[in-house]
Amino acid sequence: MWEYTNKVQQHFLHPKNVGEIESPDGIGEVGSLACGDALKLTFKLDDKGVIADAKFKTFGCASAIASSSVLTEMIIGMNLDEAAKVTNEDIADRLGGLPKEKMHCSVMGREALESAIANYRGLKLPMAEGEVVCECFGVTDLEIIRAIKESNLRSVEEITNFTKAGGGCGKCIDRLREILVATVHQGIDLPNLTEKPKRMTTLQKIKKIEEALEREIRPGLRKDGGDIELVDVDGDFVMVSLRGSCTSCAKSQTTLKEYVEKKLRELVLDSLIVEESK
Amino acid sequence: MMNPEDAVYMDNNATTRVAPEVLEAMMPYLRDYYGNPSSMHRFGGQVGAAVTEARSKVANLLGAEPEEIVFTSCGTESDSTAIFSALQSFPDKRHVVTTRVEHPAVKNLCENLDTLTGHKHRLTRLMVAADGTLDLQKYEEALADDTAIVSVMWANNETGVIFPIAEMARIARERDILFHTDAVQAVGKVPINLKDLDVDFLSLSGHKLHGPKGIGVLYVRRGTPFVPFLVGGHQEKGRRGGTENVASIVGLGCACDLAAAHMAEENSRVKALRDKLEQGLLASIPHSMLNGHKTDRLPNTANISFEYVEGEAILLHMDQYNICASSGSACTSGSLEPSHVLRAMGVPFTAAHGSIRYSLSIYNTEAEIDFVLEKMPPIIAGLRQMSPFWKADM
Numbered sequence: 001m002w003e004y005t006n007k008v009q010q011h012f013l014h015p016k017n018v019g020e021i022e023s024p025d026g027i028g029e030v031g032s033l034a035c036g037d038a039l040k041l042t043f044k045l046d047d048k049g050v051i052a053d054a055k056f057k058t059f060g061c062a063s064a065i066a067s068s069s070v071l072t073e074m075i076i077g078m079n080l081d082e083a084a085k086v087t088n089e090d091i092a093d094r095l096g097g098l099p100k101e102k103m104h105c106s107v108m109g110r111e112a113l114e115s116a117i118a119n120y121r122g123l124k125l126p127m128a129e130g131e132v133v134c135e136c137f138g139v140t141d142l143e144i145i146r147a148i149k150e151s152n153l154r155s156v157e158e159i160t161n162f163t164k165a166g167g168g169c170g171k172c173i174d175r176l177r178e179i180l181v182a183t184v185h186q187g188i189d190l191p192n193l194t195e196k197p198k199r200m201t202t203l204q205k206i207k208k209i210e211e212a213l214e215r216e217i218r219p220g221l222r223k224d225g226g227d228i229e230l231v232d233v234d235g236d237f238v239m240v241s242l243r244g245s246c247t248s249c250a251k252s253q254t255t256l257k258e259y260v261e262k263k264l265r266e267l268v269l270d271s272l273i274v275e276e277s278k
Numbered sequence: 279m280m281n282p283e284d285a286v287y288m289d290n291n292a293t294t295r296v297a298p299e300v301l302e303a304m305m306p307y308l309r310d311y312y313g314n315p316s317s318m319h320r321f322g323g324q325v326g327a328a329v330t331e332a333r334s335k336v337a338n339l340l341g342a343e344p345e346e347i348v349f350t351s352c353g354t355e356s357d358s359t360a361i362f363s364a365l366q367s368f369p370d371k372r373h374v375v376t377t378r379v380e381h382p383a384v385k386n387l388c389e390n391l392d393t394l395t396g397h398k399h400r401l402t403r404l405m406v407a408a409d410g411t412l413d414l415q416k417y418e419e420a421l422a423d424d425t426a427i428v429s430v431m432w433a434n435n436e437t438g439v440i441f442p443i444a445e446m447a448r449i450a451r452e453r454d455i456l457f458h459t460d461a462v463q464a465v466g467k468v469p470i471n472l473k474d475l476d477v478d479f480l481s482l483s484g485h486k487l488h489g490p491k492g493i494g495v496l497y498v499r500r501g502t503p504f505v506p507f508l509v510g511g512h513q514e515k516g517r518r519g520g521t522e523n524v525a526s527i528v529g530l531g532c533a534c535d536l537a538a539a540h541m542a543e544e545n546s547r548v549k550a551l552r553d554k555l556e557q558g559l560l561a562s563i564p565h566s567m568l569n570g571h572k573t574d575r576l577p578n579t580a581n582i583s584f585e586y587v588e589g590e591a592i593l594l595h596m597d598q599y600n601i602c603a604s605s606g607s608a609c610t611s612g613s614l615e616p617s618h619v620l621r622a623m624g625v626p627f628t629a630a631h632g633s634i635r636y637s638l639s640i641y642n643t644e645a646e647i648d649f650v651l652e653k654m655p656p657i658i659a660g661l662r663q664m665s666p667f668w669k670a671d672m
Binding site: 038 | 586587588589590591594595598607608614615616627628631663664665666667
């Protein structure tokens with residue numbers, strides 16, 4: 001049983017603006033039957049360029065229907081520049097929050113809106129141009145990168161919750177991890193991380209990682225006159241600092257990836273990414 | 279909290295109501311008779327006698343000997359015990375045969391054997407046809423000299439489809455291969471007589487037949503090589519360590535007696551209610567279809583897909599009327615893909631996402647069936663009106 005807020009239940013049981021506008025100014029369609037959810041959004045502008053009416057048709061679960069309904073409510077009365085700024089977080093916030101596994105429903109709402117605006121402006125959707133990473137759900141790298149940046153995602157599991165990527169056959173998980181690492185490092189201003197629930201709490205992770213370091217990893221490094229310290233754990237990112245002879249060792253990066261990361265993935269969580277804190 | 283009397287409960291493959299008789303039988307062992315069955319004193323010994331009596335009752339329902347009954351904590355523990363036992367008994371056999379539609383208790387175990395045991399295994403997962411049935415020819419071909427165990431469910435939890443266990447166990451026996459069946463959904467609903475079968479291991483779970491949660495059984499045919507899963511004390515003749523869950527064991531014994539007494543009703547009255555519900559829904563709701571074989575099926579289960587709508591949304595609308603059922607839709611499980619059972623059967627995505635499982639019990643009434651038949655069509659129509667894939671002229 002999902003824990004839906006009253007607001008989600010309200011919008012699910014009594015959705016607003018169901019239907020399809022005849023000869024709309026903008027029309028956006030995302031999702032598919034195979035994916036398990038789909039949304040068709042239509043809107044009409046008044047002579048001042050303000051959204052006078054918006055309607056939706058949604059195939060999907062309660063949170064997909066509620067996200068669509070609240071979205072139409074939000075954008076009526078906005079001009080297109082304002083509407084273009086609506087994010088999936090805004091949609092989720094208006095609903096009083098969504099279960100983390102259901103965040104992709106709010107993402108779908110945002111994408112349909114974007115697609116409808118692009119349709120009105122005669123533009124191509126930039127997100128669709130990307131390279132498809134998740135074949136099961138047709139998610140592109142651009143969509144994934146944006147979700148990582150905007151929603152501050154720090155693990156592959158969170159990427160799946162927000163975009164569905166990786167939630168099917170799982171073949172793209174490695175690629176998702178690469179994108180995650182690349183995106184997190186490119187974004188120079190890493191904002192303060194809001195705590196997000198994970199399968200293992202950060203405290204649990206830290207404890208397990210410390211144990212693994214002490215029992216399995218340090219003895220090996222110490223034999224060669226080196227050592228390792230845990231500096232920080234941030235989602236799946238494990239920041240460590242190498243000590244002693246490791247600091248000057250040319251192979252320290254290989255040690256980190258091939259030995260430390262492999263061991264920690266094996267002993268703690270197979271999604272961990274080990275990096276040297278500088 | 280929802281009032282239990284208000285629930286229109288049609289989710290009995292998930293769990294069942296504890297029969298009042300079962301609860302009554304259990305209470306003394308929770309309240310007064312707290313002794314340890316292993317103790318030397320009479321206060322514990324009398325509790326041991328209650329466990330012995332319950333063991334006979336379970337054995338009776340299955341057509342087994344009391345010594346062949348091992349109490350466990352749940353169906354999942356029974357499944358794990360059977361499969362690991364076979365693999366440890368035959369360390370040079372590293373092939374396992376199962377199906378694509380097993381319950382996660384068997385499926386996830388078999389798919390992770392290499393990681394769990396540290397040895398390489400070969401796994402054959404038998405395909406099913408569109409109606410959920412198995413091809414026996416393919417099954418025979420899959421058996422090999424290094425097959426350690428076959429694990430095939432007696433009846434499917436999602437569709438209720440029944441597999442030909444008698445025939446399959448016989449074939450395995452001819453090849454000297456151990457045969458395990460997860461009969462969690464079948465026990466109490468269809469007659470089982472292990473004396474006439476070549477089944478070596480059978481799992482059952484108390485809470486699926488109006489017993490309490492947290493109690494299971496593994497039937498181990500006499501003479502079958504066995505390695506315990508939980509190692510500890512001498513309980514269960516050394517086959518399962520851990521102090522007995524006495525009250526639940528007594529409750530399960532009582533539930534087995536009741537199941538034997540209700541078997542005929544289950545296969546007549548309950549089946550008639552199921553048929554009425556199923557036929558009524560298929561007739562009143564267009565673009566709906568039955569998932570699973572029409573007759574080789576548990577008497578209490580109907581799995582119906584309503585195309586172009588999504589299962590979780592249907593369930594939550596049903597919930598408004600206190601109707602309890604399940605769905606094979608992706609959204610209800612927290613995963614993003616619909617049920618592995620329906621996908622293995624090749625149910626199209628349009629239908630898999632909108633599947634609802636109704637599973638009845640002897641506690642359901644005709645009035646409840648009528649109520650559900652009245653409420654379902656407007657729920658589906660309402661959601662379809664909202665669906666971008668639904669066209670009014672469909």
